[in-house]
Amino acid sequence: xxxxxxxxxxxxxxxxxxxxxxxxxxxxxxxxxxxxxxxxxxxxxxxxxxxxxxxxxxxxxxxxxxxxxxxxxxxxxxxxxxxxxxxxxxxxxxxxxxxxxxxxxxxxxxxxxxxxxxxxxxxxxxxxxxxxxxxxxxxxxxxxxxxxxxxxxxxxxxxxxxxxxxxxxxxxxxxxxxxxxxxxxxxxxxxxxxxxxxxxxxxxxxxxxxxxxxxxxxxxxxxxxxxxxxxxxxxxxxxxxxxxxxxxxxxxxxxxxxxxxxxxxxxxxx
Numbered sequence: 001x002x003x004x005x006x007x008x009x010x011x012x013x014x015x016x017x018x019x020x021x022x023x024x025x026x027x028x029x030x031x032x033x034x035x036x037x038x039x040x041x042x043x044x045x046x047x048x049x050x051x052x053x054x055x056x057x058x059x060x061x062x063x064x065x066x067x068x069x070x071x072x073x074x075x076x077x078x079x080x081x082x083x084x085x086x087x088x089x090x091x092x093x094x095x096x097x098x099x100x101x102x103x104x105x106x107x108x109x110x111x112x113x114x115x116x117x118x119x120x121x122x123x124x125x126x127x128x129x130x131x132x133x134x135x136x137x138x139x140x141x142x143x144x145x146x147x148x149x150x151x152x153x154x155x156x157x158x159x160x161x162x163x164x165x166x167x168x169x170x171x172x173x174x175x176x177x178x179x180x181x182x183x184x185x186x187x188x189x190x191x192x193x194x195x196x197x198x199x200x201x202x203x204x205x206x207x208x209x210x211x212x213x214x215x216x217x218x219x220x221x222x223x224x225x226x227x228x229x230x231x232x233x234x235x236x237x238x239x240x241x242x243x244x245x246x247x248x249x250x251x252x253x254x255x256x257x258x259x260x261x262x263x264x265x266x267x268x269x270x
Contacts, residue, residue: 021078172240
């Protein structure tokens with residue numbers, strides 16, 4: 001068994017190992033090679049800051065790390081089914097720490113589904129502590145409670161800095177402005193001076209949705225959500241909303257959204 005840092009040339013091996021490792025995950029994750037590549041691009045994957053365990057020429061365990069400034073993000077740690085119960089997940093994660101430190105990272109972040117007890121135990125043993133809980137939602141367009149077609153929203157909003165003032169909590173890693181800007185996949189923004197939504201039509205992912213505090217409870221958020229649903233033409237996925245933001249939870253429930261999985265955001269110092 002050889003553990004080494006990865007390179008961009010390892011992508012095919014990464015895809016094969018990722019597909020195997022997550023085929024029986026708590027929520028099975030099935031991606032095409034293009035979808036995995038886009039996910040890694042959007043999250044900021046740095047192959048050379050990621051570690052893999054190779055059994056001869058086969059990648060059998062991996063930690064795929066992203067970097068933004070001094071923060072690192074584990075965008076996926078997995079072990080193929082044939083090589084589990086050997087401590088390889090821990091080994092590849094530990095092997096990535098010096099790779100991240102060498103690139104100036106001081107903080108390491110990850111997310112894990114709360115009922116995945118084995119993974120939660122591993123991360124706690126590695127020094128990760130709970131930062132916050134994140135809730136995921138699904139919205140069927142037919143469930144949106146809106147009485148009229150949305151209008152008055154521009155497709156272009158230039159000043160992302162001022163929009164940050166409308167946030168009650170910081171978006172999760174994959175919903176950050178940096179992640180949106182890194183994406184190759186098309187994303188669409190609807191909004192005006194009172195609110196905005198960013199949605200990825202191919203996946204139905206709603207990356208960001210916010211309404212200016214003074215303009216809330218006027219139906220603007222619901223209309224924005226409806227505009228996104230009309231543009232996408234499929235169910236919307238709203239991933240990793242901070243549970244401390246009870247306002248957005250109440251809004252989503254009122255809009256007919258349904259809770260799906262709950263994730264734990266965990267962090268450790270490097």
